[in-house]
Structure formats: structure tokens, C-alpha cells
Amino acid sequence: MTDNHRTTGKQQTQSQLVAMLLDSQGVHLNQKQAELLVTFAKSKGRLEPPKNYYNSQHKNQVNDKTRLEKLGFIGVDVPDSGKNSADKQLVFDCIKRVATKPSPDIIVLGLADRDFAGLITVLKDLRKTVIVFARRKSASQKLINLVGEDNFHDVDELSSLCAGLKPQLENQKKLSIEADKLSA
Template sequence: MKKVMQATSVQPTMKSKFSVSIHWDYENISDTNLAENLIIFGQLRGDLVNKKAYAKRWKKFASAKNILKKHNFCLVDALLDIKNSADYRCMFDCIDAVKSDSPPDVFIFVAGDGDYAHVIRLLKCRGKQIIIFARHLSDSKKLKKLAHECYFIDDLPRLIMEGVNNS
């Protein structure tokens, strides 16, 4: 996966740090052990202003709910009874966030499937930096091309160590 930022990286204006928002498709990558490392990665990138995890029905992830709540993730139910409803809800939330008075500078997606291509294009048009985490073999070539940075989720601990060492 590509790791290097494109030359057109976004610079925050009138702020000392980037504001960062995490959007986690929990149905796609359902591993609560990632929560703490995602938070650390987000904080290494700036001020973490948003942490959302999406699922169609959180009932089937009952044990995960408590762990994610402990890490202050907002658990979003995608209540539409259609395929990819968690993806759609996440995309709607990102569009709302970018239209807000103080939108995040950086959007971190934990997903990897190509469903997010349209919203990522929109966010990039608004000058937002996009980082994607995906599982091996489930990463989308389309998203790799669109994102500023794209990583395998298994590389998260190494990226944090490198970030800590470079701070």
C-alpha cells in the first residue's frame, strides 16, 4: 500500500494542529483491540475531535459495545435495512461534518472497501486529508488512489511506534 503523502497535503489555517476525525466501519473491521491504537494514531496526527464506529445493528457486537464506549467512541446504528447501510451512514456523517462550521482537517477511515470513493472525492475537493486503514486483501485500489495515505490495519502498531519516535 502507498504510504507517502501526496505533495498537495492540507495545511491547517489559523490553528496550531490539525483536527482529526475517525470513522470506523466496524462491520468491515471488527476488532476492539484496534480502538486504543486508532486513538493514539489520531492523536499523533492532531486534535482528535471525533471517534465514530458504525454497524447496522450493535446487538450482534454486544461485547464490543462496552469496550468501544470505554474508549469514548460514538456507536452509530445504521438503521436502514439495506446492504451497506453502515457505509451509507458513515458517508452521510462525513458530508455533514465537512459542511459544519468547524470541519475536521483529517478524516481517518477504517474500512477499505470501495464504497467510500464518492465521499472521499468530495472531502478532498474541500481540502481535507484522507487516511485509510484496510485489511489485507480487502483494500480497494480505487481508495488507494484517492487517499493521501493508505495502510494495512496490521501496520498500525508499527506506525504508532514510528510516530512516537519521530515526535
């Protein structure tokens, strides 16, 4: 059994900035999976408002967007019928985000296809930790190989991956509140 909490050899700290981008066209999450994905990302550091890329021309994606907004996701509508339009917007936004300061240390991606191989290669070259969530049965082996088995997770395994993270997050929240009181 692998250690699901290890993501790289880097030390994970709460001072690390985490960005999360979800391709709704590639990975559909139910409510519980979406909540667990946010919990997972928060366990890695300070989570920026996550982004959800969707196409408003598809009713199911609009429903997902509305549900995800309740969890703090920012919806990015790409109402283009062109092939991979949401993928291209996600890649552009991610590159733009890591080029600004402060740049996230960890990038959590919810996606499914190898269209993101170039993005992942660039992020790794920039020494970013890249963690991918997808459906193992539909994810390309190339995608899994790029991030490595330790940084690839099936969305259907989120429950077991996040087991035990809630108490850790509550403790981090208490420490953060105490630190804010001391600095005031």
C-alpha cells in the first residue's frame, strides 16, 4: 500500500500557496468528491480560491458550476464549441498564475486527458509540485507517468485519501487563529 499523504520529497508546510484548477469537461465530481478535493488541497497549504473551467452551453456543466461555487470555486465559463477550448483556457490561466508573485508552490489539477502534458512539464520545470486528480480508467498513462504515482489520484479514492485530514485541518485553523491573536 502506498503512502497517499506523500506528494513529493519536499517538505509540505502551511506557508505554501496552493492553486487548484478543475476541468469540469474532463472530470465530473459529485458533491462529496468536490468537498473532499477542497479538503485535500487545504491540507497542502493556503488554498487560493479554486477555479472551475466549464462550458455554459452544456446544462450539466452549468449545474456543476453552481454547486461548486457554494464550495468557493470561481467559475470560468468557456462557451466555445471549439475542441479543447476549456483546456486551453485552463492552461493559459495556470501559466499566467505561476508567472505572478507570489507564485503557488503546489498546483492541484482536476483533469483527464494528456492535453495537459505540456502544462505539467512546464510546471515541473518551474519546480512546482503538481498533483493530478482524474479517473484512473480514463486518464492517459502519459499523464500518470508525468506526475508520478505519488502525485496522481483517482477521484473515486478521495474518501480514503482524505481520511484523517479533518482533525489536522482543525488543528491548523486553531494555530492560525492563535498566531493572528499574537500578531494583533
